[in-house]
Amino acid sequence: MPLQKLRNFLDEQGVRYVLIVHSPAYTAQEIAASAHIPGKKLAKTVMAKVDGxxxxxxxxxxxxxxxxxxxxxxxxxxxxxxxxEEFKYLFPECEIGAMPPFGNLYGLPVYACKELAENDEIAFNAGNHRELIKLPFADFQRLVNPMIIDITKEM
Known part of the structure; x- marks a missing residue:
């Protein structure tokens, strides 16, 4: 989903968000530092296969x-x-590794960790390695309806 398509979707849903432009960064920690966002509020997307x-x-x-x-x-x-290689075809309009956490729009189940749900707002990649969208977690939860479960460990 290119940035404009994502922004249109958020606008149609009446979501207030902020677009953050930062220097190119590829890891979640680099992005958080570049955009001056606490790491606990930067949502990263991880793809995994659950029973295939x-x-x-x-x-x-x-x-x-x-x-x-x-x-x-x-x-x-x-x-x-x-x-x-296994998932890049699912997000052809996104740079690899920069897909936004809206798997529901791609027919994918979405799971969010309980620690992320403790935030009042989150930021995430907007389809490329130079832009983030920040919005209230409650809006993310309403639009994506992720299953919130205990699935993480601190780095």
Whole structure:
């Protein structure tokens, strides 16, 4: 979803958001530093396969996805990180690794960690490595309806 399509969607839904432009950055920690956003409020998107089905996980930049916790919380037989090759085709209009956490718009289940849900607002990649969108977590939750579960460990 290119930035304009995402912005149009948010505008149609009546969401107030801020667009943040920053110097190119590729890791969640670099992005948080470049955009002057606390790592706990920067939502990173991690793609994983749950029993072979591609799924989107959203967590703070300062956390890692804990595959063992995912497996237990989701009653899954297998949870494994997906490679970029396995998911890049799902987001053809986004730069690899910069997809926004709106998996529901791509037909993907979305899981958010409980730590992210503790924030009043979050910021996330807007489809590229130079722009973020910041909005209230409550609006993200309303639009995406992620399952909120305990799936992380601190880095």
């Amino acid at each position: 089905k591609m799924s989107m996980f959203v967590l703070p930049a300062t956390y890692q996805l804990d595959l063992s916790k995912c497996k237990a919380e989701m009653n899954a037989k297998e949870v494994e990180l997906a490679s970029e």
